[in-house]
Amino acid sequence: MRVLVIGGGGREHALCLGLSRDPSVTEIVAAPGNPGIAAVARIVPLTTPLAVATDVAPDLVVIGPEAPLVAGAADELRAAGFAVFGPSAAAAALEGSKAFAKDVMIAAGVPTASHRVATTPAELAAALDATGPPYVVKHDELAAGKGVVVTADRDAALAHGAGHRAVVEEYLDGPEVSLFCLTDGATVVQLLPAQDFKRLGDGDVGPNTGGMGAYCPLPWLPPDVVDEVVKTIAVPTVEHMAARGTPFSGLLYVGLALTSDGPKVVEFNCRFGDPETQVVLELLDSPIGELLHAVATGRLADVGPLRWRDGAAVVVVVASEGYPADPVTGDVIDGVDDAASVDGVAVLHAGTALDAGGRLVTAGGRVLGVTATGVDIPAARSSAYDAVRRLRIRGSHYRTDIAAAVPS
Ligand code: AMP
Ligand code: GLY
Numbered sequence: 001m002r003v004l005v006i007g008g009g010g011r012e013h014a015l016c017l018g019l020s021r022d023p024s025v026t027e028i029v030a031a032p033g034n035p036g037i038a039a040v041a042r043i044v045p046l047t048t049p050l051a052v053a054t055d056v057a058p059d060l061v062v063i064g065p066e067a068p069l070v071a072g073a074a075d076e077l078r079a080a081g082f083a084v085f086g087p088s089a090a091a092a093a094l095e096g097s098k099a100f101a102k103d104v105m106i107a108a109g110v111p112t113a114s115h116r117v118a119t120t121p122a123e124l125a126a127a128l129d130a131t132g133p134p135y136v137v138k139h140d141e142l143a144a145g146k147g148v149v150v151t152a153d154r155d156a157a158l159a160h161g162a163g164h165r166a167v168v169e170e171y172l173d174g175p176e177v178s179l180f181c182l183t184d185g186a187t188v189v190q191l192l193p194a195q196d197f198k199r200l201g202d203g204d205v206g207p208n209t210g211g212m213g214a215y216c217p218l219p220w221l222p223p224d225v226v227d228e229v230v231k232t233i234a235v236p237t238v239e240h241m242a243a244r245g246t247p248f249s250g251l252l253y254v255g256l257a258l259t260s261d262g263p264k265v266v267e268f269n270c271r272f273g274d275p276e277t278q279v280v281l282e283l284l285d286s287p288i289g290e291l292l293h294a295v296a297t298g299r300l301a302d303v304g305p306l307r308w309r310d311g312a313a314v315v316v317v318v319a320s321e322g323y324p325a326d327p328v329t330g331d332v333i334d335g336v337d338d339a340a341s342v343d344g345v346a347v348l349h350a351g352t353a354l355d356a357g358g359r360l361v362t363a364g365g366r367v368l369g370v371t372a373t374g375v376d377i378p379a380a381r382s383s384a385y386d387a388v389r390r391l392r393i394r395g396s397h398y399r400t401d402i403a404a405a406v407p408s
Helices: 010-020 049-056 066-070 073-079 089-096 098-108 121-131 154-161 223-243 276-283 288-296 336-340 377-388
Strands: 002-007 027-032 060-063 115-118 135-139 148-151 166-169 176-183 188-190 199-201 205-208 213-216 250-259 262-269 312-319 345-349 352-354 360-362 366-374
Touching: 002 010, 002 049, 010 027, 010 276, 010 288, 010 345, 010 366, 027 049, 049 060, 049 073, 060 073, 060 288, 066 073, 066 089, 073 089, 089 098, 089 223, 089 250, 089 262, 098 115, 098 166, 098 223, 098 262, 115 121, 121 135, 121 154, 121 166, 135 154, 148 154, 148 205, 154 166, 176 223, 176 276, 176 288, 188 223, 213 276, 213 377, 223 250, 223 262, 276 312, 276 366, 312 377, 336 345, 336 377, 345 377, 366 377
Parallel strands: 002 027, 002 060
Antiparallel strands: 115 166, 135 148, 135 166, 176 188, 176 250, 199 205, 213 312, 250 262, 312 366, 345 366, 352 360
16 A cells, blocks of 8 residues: 655654555655655655645555644545544644643543643632642643643743643652554554653753653553553543544554552643654554554454564654754754664654755754664663764754663
């Protein structure tokens, strides 16, 4: 089958690599793609999702990022007769509106932090005082991972919420886990759990980012936790979305905190996580194209149990100078081939471009996701950092503690 992938970040590079290993996939087209994706896919400009799909005539369209999903790209493509992996705008509101997601969780009986919605400074102040520190304040809109502050400083919490419709939440304490659940609106099939490192700096300090690294699987996670999350969170959410007439089909990203009261939802996203996808898909042995096509055509129940490779995967994100506040672009990227020559390493492109002279340059905040597999997490980690050290990008930075302290 011919697959069209919409998007051009690290997640889409991982999806395209996975698709390239699926024998049922005969051609991959990516819009707008990136220079790394160009090694496995035909790159076309992203005019509009509908215009590209009409031109390419794919058997399956995979929509990677949340913005087109929230804007209704999947609805438009389905109406035109395409098989689409990705939820409708009404279902993508699980990510597009924190307040809507909270309403769904409450209606579905899904464990999550208690919350209040504030639209004025007075409501915000009252919500902060009712909740108490540490304060969690989220903008009620898409914000690429940057709409949330967690702070003990009441003034900073007030300042973050000012001028936005804000959701103030109870603080959830405990390790975070990302669990990706494929669903066609009825059947739910979970992938391996992963852990993401959201803060900019070593030791989990500094601002939240889109994610600075990840690893998979989680050797410390008791196996029954995943089953519990599927049963108490993913399935009730999918059932509730179907019952309210807005079935969710695509990938339900369940972001969890494992609290002393059990797993609770920190956030839902309506698409594969970035950079967790880079590690989860490295370990997936089942053909991803067939899986995504089964989701898109409502046949997920027919897919047998997923197969996974042994071992572990680690991704370290290399970011450009100034990320996340103000990323500098246009810096030359050297050393990619050397980094990719490390055993078990794939250098996945996120914010990269070719300049007028054909040189690879930075074109976004998160530039590369250096992904490595190994027999275990320490082995994968060591290969990933070996590769990262071979890259030369002026002003770039990365965390040095991704997957460093993983209990076994
Ligand atoms: P979100 O965009 O909702 O995923 O939030 C980004 C990050 O902020 C999460 O990954 C957590 O690290 C942190 N966060 C969000 N909500 C909470 C919460 N209720 N309690 C503690 N930390 C949170
Ligand atoms: N890595 C977090 C996200 O994709 O939202």
